[in-house]
Amino acid sequence: MRVVFMGTPDFAVPSLQALLDNGVQVVGVVTQPDRPVGRKRILTPTPVKVEALKHGIPVLQPERLRRPESVQELKELQPDLIVTAAYGQILPKSVLELPKHGCINIHASLLPKYRGGAPIHHAVMNGDAVTGVTIMYMAEGLDTGDMISKVEVNIEDTDTQGTMFEKLSIAGAQLLTETLPELVAGQIQAVPQNDADAIYSPNITRVQELIDWNKSAVAIWNQIRGLNPRPGAYTLWNGEVLKLWSCRKPDTESTNHSNSSEPGTVVGMGEYGIEVATGSGTITITELQPAGKKAMDAAQWIRGGQLSVGTQLGSAAQ
Known part of the structure; x- marks a missing residue:
């Protein structure tokens, strides 16, 4: 043949x-x-x-x-x-x-x-x-x-x-x-x-790469890993693109937690990364990439003094 x-x-x-x-x-x-x-x-x-x-x-x-x-x-x-x-x-x-x-x-x-x-x-x-x-x-x-x-x-x-x-x-x-x-x-x-x-899966658009912090922590976790390594999920920080490459799977306690902070707000920082409020629960970002830089551990970025608790990350509305 x-x-x-x-x-x-x-x-x-x-x-x-x-x-x-x-x-x-x-x-x-x-x-x-x-x-x-x-x-x-x-x-x-x-x-x-x-x-x-x-x-x-x-x-x-x-x-x-x-x-x-x-x-x-x-x-x-x-x-x-x-x-x-x-x-x-x-x-x-x-x-x-x-x-x-x-x-x-x-x-x-x-x-x-x-x-x-x-x-x-x-x-x-x-x-x-x-x-x-x-x-x-x-x-x-x-x-x-x-x-x-x-x-x-x-x-x-x-x-x-x-x-x-x-x-x-x-x-x-x-x-x-x-x-x-x-x-x-x-x-x-x-x-x-x-x-x-039939269900269709067209090529990923730029809109699908942008994180909407109003979505649940689980939905954002799936979005980030579903776009890693190509093309990558992103949010906005100080008007610039901030790529988010990996995060911890939200636990049940986090998922069921009722946020007092607006979705997209940084609510915690530590050795595991950056904890961000979502529409349902919180999610911890562990690897990211600021504009013009290489990918790095979120903890490394924290040590650089780039963020503080209360910082608002971009949303799909921006």
Whole structure:
């Protein structure tokens, strides 16, 4: 079987490695174009491209996959199957119809929940205890294809978007390894999605990064860990952005506490960090990043005399 793999970030690399480890003939890799990265704007290849070149696999990087010349390049690879994982572009009908075994996608959620580009962020931000990976046949809609296989992955209290990204990428690669033999043998019995149960997870916006201190301590805890390490939750302090990278899970006593202070008010400072009043309970910030500086322990920032009890941090209203 001639397979073309499409993927871009680190999430997709284990799945490409799984194909190669299982002796699959990967005849080409399609990934996003190299992009400038960092303050120096250094043109950087995608993680999938780096992995493909290690194995001498031809790499295609079309700016727009739906362009006729891009489709023709794919056609010349004569794929029997296309496997995608976080590629970053919607496959047009002209590509979906190329391989005789179809196109399958490794999606980081339990479909039809969290269709779209940010399923891991939304699962953590919503406080889900379980998420997972679904392998599905690709259709013209956004993550609407028939489901081939699934695996569940727990979200622990210590997990962030970053740790779940890694856990789900490994789970997806393992699921692909288990699914391919049945697919090749024609033994797949795909299950249609129930569109009525669909929940969408669009890419994170700047508005979703801003902390609304009127929300509960638990909701803010989930928001902060759901946006760590990318793109990061933030509040405002002295009119500048203050990134909040981690916090302690609110305990029951804190959650049930009725605040006498306005949400966003610093109500305590100590060795564990900065305690802030919320709409329901308090939350302790343990790692933050002031504008123009590197991330640091909140206790370190306290020692610098930057804050005092009673300081008001920004809110969604600002």
